[in-house]
Amino acid sequence: MRAGERKRELIYATAMELFRTKGFEDTTMRGIAERAGISLGSAYHYYASKAAIVFDYYSRLQAEHEAHVESLYDEAMEVEARLVAVTKLKLELARPDRKLLIEVATALVRPGDKLSAFSEENTDIRNRSIDVFARAIEAVPLTEEQRHAFASLIWVAHLGIFLYFVHDESHEQARTFALVEDAARLLTPLLFLATTTMAAPVAEAAFAAIAKAGLLPKS
Amino acid sequence: MRAGERKRELIYATAMELFRTKGFEDTTMRGIAERAGISLGSAYHYYASKAAIVFDYYSRLQAEHEAHVESLYDEAMEVEARLVAVTKLKLELARPDRKLLIEVATALVRPGDKLSAFSEENTDIRNRSIDVFARAIEAVPLTEEQRHAFASLIWVAHLGIFLYFVHDESHEQARTFALVEDAARLLTPLLFLATTTMAAPVAEAAFAAIAKAGLLPKS
DNA sequence: GTCTATAACATGATAGAC
DNA sequence: GTCTATCATGTTATAGAC
Numbered sequence: 462m463r464a465g466e467r468k469r470e471l472i473y474a475t476a477m478e479l480f481r482t483k484g485f486e487d488t489t490m491r492g493i494a495e496r497a498g499i500s501l502g503s504a505y506h507y508y509a510s511k512a513a514i515v516f517d518y519y520s521r522l523q524a525e526h527e528a529h530v531e532s533l534y535d536e537a538m539e540v541e542a543r544l545v546a547v548t549k550l551k552l553e554l555a556r557p558d559r560k561l562l563i564e565v566a567t568a569l570v571r572p573g574d575k576l577s578a579f580s581e582e583n584t585d586i587r588n589r590s591i592d593v594f595a596r597a598i599e600a601v602p603l604t605e606e607q608r609h610a611f612a613s614l615i616w617v618a619h620l621g622i623f624l625y626f627v628h629d630e631s632h633e634q635a636r637t638f639a640l641v642e643d644a645a646r647l648l649t650p651l652l653f654l655a656t657t658t659m660a661a662p663v664a665e666a667a668f669a670a671i672a673k674a675g676l677l678p679k680s
Numbered sequence: 681m682r683a684g685e686r687k688r689e690l691i692y693a694t695a696m697e698l699f700r701t702k703g704f705e706d707t708t709m710r711g712i713a714e715r716a717g718i719s720l721g722s723a724y725h726y727y728a729s730k731a732a733i734v735f736d737y738y739s740r741l742q743a744e745h746e747a748h749v750e751s752l753y754d755e756a757m758e759v760e761a762r763l764v765a766v767t768k769l770k771l772e773l774a775r776p777d778r779k780l781l782i783e784v785a786t787a788l789v790r791p792g793d794k795l796s797a798f799s800e801e802n803t804d805i806r807n808r809s810i811d812v813f814a815r816a817i818e819a820v821p822l823t824e825e826q827r828h829a830f831a832s833l834i835w836v837a838h839l840g841i842f843l844y845f846v847h848d849e850s851h852e853q854a855r856t857f858a859l860v861e862d863a864a865r866l867l868t869p870l871l872f873l874a875t876t877t878m879a880a881p882v883a884e885a886a887f888a889a890i891a892k893a894g895l896l897p898k899s
Numbered sequence: 900g901t902c903t904a905t906a907a908c909a910t911g912a913t914a915g916a917c
Numbered sequence: 918g919t920c921t922a923t924c925a926t927g928t929t930a931t932a933g934a935c
Contacts, residue, residue, distance in 0.1 A: 505911090
């Protein structure tokens with residue numbers, strides 16, 4: 462590892478430590494620099510912005526997810542179970558830094574933001590993330606176009622789940638994990654509907670699940 | 681109108697003018713104050729933060745929506761048409777300040793933010809918004825609990841539509857308006873599924889609509 | 900007591916010397 | 918690459934004016 466890389470790594474580690482203990486807003490670039498023993502200007506040489514550090518984290522999270530997801534698929538799992546497993550894995554990897562996802566989620570959603578989920582800069586990481594979901598549903602006999610469309614939809618849904626996750630103050634985010642299971646149970650049949658024309662009466666179950674999740678605003 | 685109110689109105693109008701011409705980020709509190717002919721400290725006396733001005737706008741948008749929505753309902757409209765009409769009306773009212781919704785949307789989504797959609801402070805405006813949707817579906821024979829749950833879901837969906845809206849650079853946001861129609865066509869039947877146990881084969885139509893909307897990430 | 904204004908602060912970001 | 922100095926801007930403190 463070259464000296465430059467080592468310093469970048471030091472900044473990253475220092476920033477993450479502070480983010481974890483003090484949160485994103487209360488961690489200043491000056492604080493990071495000071496703790497890392499370098500100047501403010503130097504820190505900005507390695508990271509163009511405070512948010513860029515968070516996106517480095519996000520990129521690493523995605524890489525870690527890809528690395529671990531392979532081992533999940535050894536057994537012959539059903540599609541629904543695969544979707545649940547792959548989503549839970551990502552949540553578990555992210556849990557120690559859940560608060561940071563607030564920054565990721567808001568930036569992802571913000572048009573024009575360089576770090577937006579839909580920006581050019583993030584095409585690569587987004588596509589890798591979508592690919593993971595595409596592989597999770599590879600057992601469903603779809604055209605490549607359909608598979609990509611569904612994987613993209615699942616990716617959007619997983620952004621929504623992240624949003625739910627960062628709001629979720631239940632013990633160990635149990636509600637989010639339950640929501641993942643319910644969502645997979647309800648939505649997986651829809652994947653197969655694209656291959657048959659058979660329909661299922663999912664509405665009542667959907668209603669129950671929504672109520673169970675305590676979904677969103679109470680009056 | 682008292683002098684205080686007039687000044688607050690002046691600040692609001694000045695800020696909105698600048699937001700419209702320069703956007704939110706490039707408009708500074710100093711710029712607003714200067715243009716309004718008052719001091720920075722004075723501006724902060726009337727608005728606790730820059731974002732608070734945007735939320736005043738959001739509140740007024742909601743009020744205007746409520747005021748206009750009544751006239752929409754004179755005719756005996758079907759549920760689906762009502763949902764489309766009420767949603768399009770809100771989009772049309774918001775269109776001149778579409779860029780500002782970026783600020784609203786990100787704040788709404790941000791946990792802990794005072795302006796979060798789910799915060800205490802915004803319970804009132806949120807409930808009023810949900811009520812509008814509840815009235816749009818009053819023809820559906822639901823229990824009050826069900827009606828509130830569905831209206832809440834529609835409200836969440838309308839947040840998503842806002843998000844789509846602010847990203848939508850198509851001519852006059854035609855894609856968003858088409859999406860509203862498609863979404864209503866697909867989702868209205870689900871409302872009635874809660875009253876019967878009949879199910880409909882909506883999946884193929886859903887897939888076509890998603891493709892038509894060019895939904896989200898392209899590879 | 901309600902407004903107003905000026906000054907000051909904190910922090911993200913940048914410029915430029917070395 | 919590194920640092921110091923500086924800027925821009927959201928926000929706050931505070932002291933006075935009406």
